[in-house]
Amino acid sequence: MVQTENNPEGLPKALFDDFQKQLLANRAQFYYDVPAGPFYGFNRPDAKVSEPVIQNWWQQGMMGAAKAHYDGIAAFSQTDFTEDLKKITVPVLVMHGSGDQVVPFEISGKRSAQLLQNSTLKVYPGYSHGMLTINPEVINPDLLAFIQN
Numbered sequence: 001m002v003q004t005e006n007n008p009e010g011l012p013k014a015l016f017d018d019f020q021k022q023l024l025a026n027r028a029q030f031y032y033d034v035p036a037g038p039f040y041g042f043n044r045p046d047a048k049v050s051e052p053v054i055q056n057w058w059q060q061g062m063m064g065a066a067k068a069h070y071d072g073i074a075a076f077s078q079t080d081f082t083e084d085l086k087k088i089t090v091p092v093l094v095m096h097g098s099g100d101q102v103v104p105f106e107i108s109g110k111r112s113a114q115l116l117q118n119s120t121l122k123v124y125p126g127y128s129h130g131m132l133t134i135n136p137e138v139i140n141p142d143l144l145a146f147i148q149n
Contacts, residue, residue, distance in 0.1 A: 001077045001107060009107050016077040020070055027069070031061030038101035041128030053133055085115040092119045093146040095139065097127025120146065 003010035022030045035057035037043040042054070061069070094116070096109025103109075105123065113121035122142055124131055132139050 001103065006080065011107070016073055019073045023070055023073070027066055028062060031058045039128065040130035040134055041099055041101065082115060085112055089117050092116050094119050094121045095124070095142065097124045097129065097131045099126040100129045102129035
């Protein structure tokens with residue numbers, strides 16, 4: 001996801017460095033702010049905010065190891081999976097929300113689908129990164145249909 005010479009469309013490294021700084025400064029606040037904001041799209045004006053969903057995400061985050069979370073930010077943002085994706089030959093359903101503020105569609109879902117040899121891309125207009133939790137009535141039938149084919 002990070003912007004590099006091989007990934008010029010990526011996001012600036014400073015963005016991920018800031019995530020790590022927030023995590024170090026106040027881990028509990030970080031694990032509240034992310035789901036309360038961009039992860040589920042609850043920071044959007046028309047969002048139907050769910051405090052139980054936020055609290056569940058917070059609880060899961062707080063159960064993990066702080067060092068693993070810190071290192072995980074670097075791992076998910078800086079690991080290049082390009083060659084790995086090219087090797088996958090089984091059918092893959094790539095599901096992505098066009099409103100994902102955490103992992104933008106253009107640099108992730110779209111690109112992954114292009115790199116996979118046998119992919120089906122399903123884009124959900126306006127859906128967030130947390131679409132599996134927020135929109136299960138749409139996502140689950142699509143998953144089942146793909147698995148049953």
